[in-house]
Amino acid sequence: MQPPLKSLDYFQKSYDIRVGQLKEKRVRGTKIIGTFCLFVPDEIIFAAGADRLVLCGGRTDTIARAEQSLPRNICPLIKSSFGAVVDACCGGNLSCAHVQLVDVVVAEATCDGKKKMYELLPEYLPTYVLDLPQKPGSPEAITYFLSELRKFGTYLEDLTGNAINEEQLKKEINSSNETRRLLHRLFDMRRCDPPPITGSEVLQVMQKQFFLSPDQFREGIRQLCEEMEHRIPPARSGPRIMISGCPMSAGNTKISDIVEKKGAVIVVEESCTGTRSFWDLVEEDKEPWTALAERYLRIPCACMTPNDQRISHIVDLARRYHVDGIVYYTLQFCHGYNIERLRVQKALKKEKIPLLAIESDYGDSDVEQIGIRIDAFLEMVS
Amino acid sequence: MITAGIDAGAATTKAVLMRDREIVGYRISGTAFDFLTSAEKIYDELLLASDIDRNDVEKVYATGYGRNSISFADRGISEITAHAKGVYFLFPEVRGIIDVGGQDSKIIVVADGKVTDFLMNDKCAAGTGKFLEYTAKALEVPIDDLGTLALASSHPAGITSMCTVFAESEVISLRARGIAKEDIAAGLIAGVAQRIMVMAKRMALTDHIAFVGGVAKNAGMKVAFEKELGITLFVPFEPQITGALGAAISAHG
Numbered sequence: 001m002q003p004p005l006k007s008l009d010y011f012q013k014s015y016d017i018r019v020g021q022l023k024e025k026r027v028r029g030t031k032i033i034g035t036f037c038l039f040v041p042d043e044i045i046f047a048a049g050a051d052r053l054v055l056c057g058g059r060t061d062t063i064a065r066a067e068q069s070l071p072r073n074i075c076p077l078i079k080s081s082f083g084a085v086v087d088a089c090c091g092g093n094l095s096c097a098h099v100q101l102v103d104v105v106v107a108e109a110t111c112d113g114k115k116k117m118y119e120l121l122p123e124y125l126p127t128y129v130l131d132l133p134q135k136p137g138s139p140e141a142i143t144y145f146l147s148e149l150r151k152f153g154t155y156l157e158d159l160t161g162n163a164i165n166e167e168q169l170k171k172e173i174n175s176s177n178e179t180r181r182l183l184h185r186l187f188d189m190r191r192c193d194p195p196p197i198t199g200s201e202v203l204q205v206m207q208k209q210f211f212l213s214p215d216q217f218r219e220g221i222r223q224l225c226e227e228m229e230h231r232i233p234p235a236r237s238g239p240r241i242m243i244s245g246c247p248m249s250a251g252n253t254k255i256s257d258i259v260e261k262k263g264a265v266i267v268v269e270e271s272c273t274g275t276r277s278f279w280d281l282v283e284e285d286k287e288p289w290t291a292l293a294e295r296y297l298r299i300p301c302a303c304m305t306p307n308d309q310r311i312s313h314i315v316d317l318a319r320r321y322h323v324d325g326i327v328y329y330t331l332q333f334c335h336g337y338n339i340e341r342l343r344v345q346k347a348l349k350k351e352k353i354p355l356l357a358i359e360s361d362y363g364d365s366d367v368e369q370i371g372i373r374i375d376a377f378l379e380m381v382s
Numbered sequence: 383m384i385t386a387g388i389d390a391g392a393a394t395t396k397a398v399l400m401r402d403r404e405i406v407g408y409r410i411s412g413t414a415f416d417f418l419t420s421a422e423k424i425y426d427e428l429l430l431a432s433d434i435d436r437n438d439v440e441k442v443y444a445t446g447y448g449r450n451s452i453s454f455a456d457r458g459i460s461e462i463t464a465h466a467k468g469v470y471f472l473f474p475e476v477r478g479i480i481d482v483g484g485q486d487s488k489i490i491v492v493a494d495g496k497v498t499d500f501l502m503n504d505k506c507a508a509g510t511g512k513f514l515e516y517t518a519k520a521l522e523v524p525i526d527d528l529g530t531l532a533l534a535s536s537h538p539a540g541i542t543s544m545c546t547v548f549a550e551s552e553v554i555s556l557r558a559r560g561i562a563k564e565d566i567a568a569g570l571i572a573g574v575a576q577r578i579m580v581m582a583k584r585m586a587l588t589d590h591i592a593f594v595g596g597v598a599k600n601a602g603m604k605v606a607f608e609k610e611l612g613i614t615l616f617v618p619f620e621p622q623i624t625g626a627l628g629a630a631i632s633a634h635g
Contacts, residue, residue, distance in 0.1 A: 354499070372447065373502055376462035380497045 005201060005231070007224040011208050014216045021213065022101045025051055031160050034102035035210065036081060037110055038272050038299055040130055041292050042210070043172040043282070044149065045106075047164045048156035054210035055098055055105070057081035058251030060362035065092065069120065074113040075331040076361040077249055082117050089124040098211075099125070104159065106152070108132060110303040111336050128155055136297040136304050146293040153289075169288045175214055176282065182221040183209075183278040189228050190267045191321055194236035196228040199243065199256045199266020206273040207250040238263035239324035239381045244314055244344065246331040247272035252362055255329050255370070262374045268321040270314050271329075276300065279313075302336030310340070311347045318353050325354040325381035327374070332361040354381050384439045386428075387629030388421050388455060389464065390448030393484025393511065394596060395420040396626040397428045399439070403471075403634055407432040408623045417448030425454075441633035445625050447485070459632055461625050462490055462500050468628030469592045470495030473616045478587035480578060480607065480615075481624075482597035484511040487578050489585045501581050507546040509577035511597045516546050517570045520553040521563060528567050529602030535568035544577055568602065575606035582611070592616040594624045 026032050033045055034055040045052045057080025066083030086092075088099035104126040107118040121127040131148050133141035153164050186205075189196055205224065209217055241264045243256065248271065256266055268275065282288075282295040300310030318326060328344065330337045341357055348355050356377040360366055384406075389396040395413045399406040409424040409431075421444075429436055444455035445464035452458070461481075469479050470492065479490040487509045491499040507513050518525045532538075539561050543549045549570070556566050574597075582591075591613065597603055598621035608615055618624060 368447075369502075372460065376460035376497070376500060379460050379463045380500070 005197065005224065005227055007220060007227045008201060008204060010220045010223055011205055011212070014212050014220060015208060018212050018216060019097065019101070022051065022053065026101065026103070031104070031156075032102045034099065034105045034125070035107075036105070036114065037108045038277050039108045039110065039132055039296055039301070040106050040152075041149065041296055042214070043169060043176050043288075043292060044153055044156060044164065046172045046175070046214075047169040048153070048160045049162040050156060050160050051213070052106075052210065053098060053101060054249075055081060055084070055102070056247065056249035057084050058207070058249030058362065059084070060251075062087055063362065070117065073333050074117075075246075075334045076252075077247065077331055077334075078113045078117050080249070080251070080362060082120070085121060085124050104128060106130060110301060111334070113333075128152070132303070133297070134304055141297060142290070142293050145297050146289055149289055149293055149296075166288060169292075170284070173282045173284060173288055173291065177284065179209075179214055179218055179221075180278040180281050182218055182225070185225055186221055186228075187268065187275070189225065193240070193322065194233045195240075195265060195267050196231045196233045197224075198260055199241075199269065200253060200260050202266075202269070203248060203253055203256050203273060206269070206277065207248070209273075209277060211250070236265055238265060239378055240265060240267045240322055241378075242266070242268045242270065242314075242318055242321060242323040242326045243274065243329055244270040244326050245329035245337050245341075246334050248329075249273070254360065254362070254364075254367070255327065255358060258367065258370055258374055259327055262371065262378055264374075264378050267323060268317055270310075270317055272301075275313075275317065302334075302340045307340060307343075311344055314344055315347055315351055315353075318348070318351065323353065325356065325377060327377070328355050328357045330357070330359045332359055383634060384434060385630045385633035386425065386439050386442045387464070387626040387631070387633060388425060388442065388444045388446075388449075388452050389461070389623070389626035389629060390417045390421055390444060390446040390452055391461075391483060391625070392447045392486075394622065395424055395446075395448075396623050397421070397424045398623055398626040398630045399428055399432050399434060400627075400630040400634065401434075403631070405627065406434065408620065408626065410620075410622050413448070417451040418453060421448075421452050422454070441635075443629040443633040445629040456633065459629060462488065462497055462502075464625040464628035464632065465594060466490055466492045466497045466628065467495055467631045468624035468626070469594060469616075469618070471627060471631055472618050472624070473592055475590050476592045476616055477590040478582070478585065479592045479594060480582060480587075481595040482509075482511060482574075482578060482593075482603070483595040484515075486510055487581070487595075487597075489578075489581045489587065491585050491587065499585060501585055503577075503581060508544040509574055509581075511595075513544075513546050513549065513574055514570060514597065514600070517549050517553050518567075520550045521557070521566055521570075523563065523567060526599075529571065529600035529604075531564050532567040532571045532602035533605060535562070535564040537562075537565050538568035538572050539565045541566075541569040541573040544573060549573070571600070571602045571606050575603060575610055579607070579610050587611075589613055590616070592618070592624075594618060594621045596622050598622075 062083030066079040444452035449458035
């Protein structure tokens, strides 16, 4: 075991500072937006003078609370998120204070489970839903999404009392792009063999991406990259693995932890807590609203159809990161990613890249069974 | 070179001794509460029966669910790899393996003894030996007789539930309706077979398939699979030891 990366402490410390910062900002009248998805553009929120934090639930202890209202057979992320909102708004003490930090929730029309859960939220918190075209490839889709983004802008202007001007929006685009470039730098270093950072370490960082302020987050990534450049990682004994699939929200590190405990090293994550969050940049010398609409519709979420861009992206990543195998991770009852697995698997078979499909929830009851599969898979690809 | 393989399974523990890649002997016994004690016991028995001193065994490899508990083993390998190696030793031509054990079922795709893909069902008892064990109890038939009884059926009953708990009550209601025991037995076996066939077809297994694990001893089950696949399955002389055998072969290097 090599000593842990010191820069990771920065992220932990920043987390505490950030909670205080958000509380203070709110007192001073800044509107704080709770989000659940990558499709809600940070740039517009910041351009309106608001701030944001992600509310996606990765904890198991709020699920029982959610199941008092929601069906059991929907994904744990939806249940955990909803449970945290209900608990926080009904005087519970299960969830961390995140929900109490927000003024409104900006939701998005992605999967069915989330859409229907969002319909229940207004009882607890003011909720705005951003609509998404789900066949993203056409010019009409861009036009429609553009109109949705502008509507969202107007909503934020009304909420904050600040007008969004083009110059500010461009500044925010540059700022978000800078974060994306830094993440590219971090992820690029993982192409080395052996990589200077583990997947579990990267996950800790990525889970804070939309919680910390952009300045805090970038400073952390800069420090981390510096430290990694001077780190001599121990020789690699296990295979290079890529994780592909559902997000791993804060509180959920189960699969990455098992894979690396079994001796493999995760070199890239194709997920919302991985490449999907930063891969594409927003074009900077274009009309900003259009540039945003185009970039955000390129996020290869499984709620899109057909999602060919995701499949080719996975194959591309597998080559770029020299992976020995892919662990395809789906949250239990996440139909989008679960069904899409078959097309991904077929494309990978052609490329002779092995895939192991794991479906799991937030509980610990299947840790052993998953371990058995991972063991066998790692032996198979070694 | 003498090597040993221990398969610390959830339901049974198996041990195989090999000398220069030839099987010297094997032992199968129910797993008690403690994996290690069960393994120690049958390993000692096997050594004694084979007249081999423990110190003369150069390497011991463990596999199975409890492999990490086998402290006297030099290494642990996954049961997927172990079965593939064990089956390859017995039937080199095999391309696919159906393993139905007490607590899980697996489909393994192999090429020259190497695993190329696999699928496991172990989240619930459906499609495993446990399903047959519980439902046989509801039918009041010893588990070992269930397969033979099923072969006597001409009109297998339809068992619609694959949940072990619900299937148990389904058996009871079929009995109450006066359905013959052999027809219910055949229905149960067909149910498990269908469940596992879905996995096998998902893995595109068509021919040269071995059937291993405790449930492979069930004659009715073998017939049900063969009917479904339209082929003859390769079943080892002792279908429960392929995991331990594969571990002993791996230990040989």
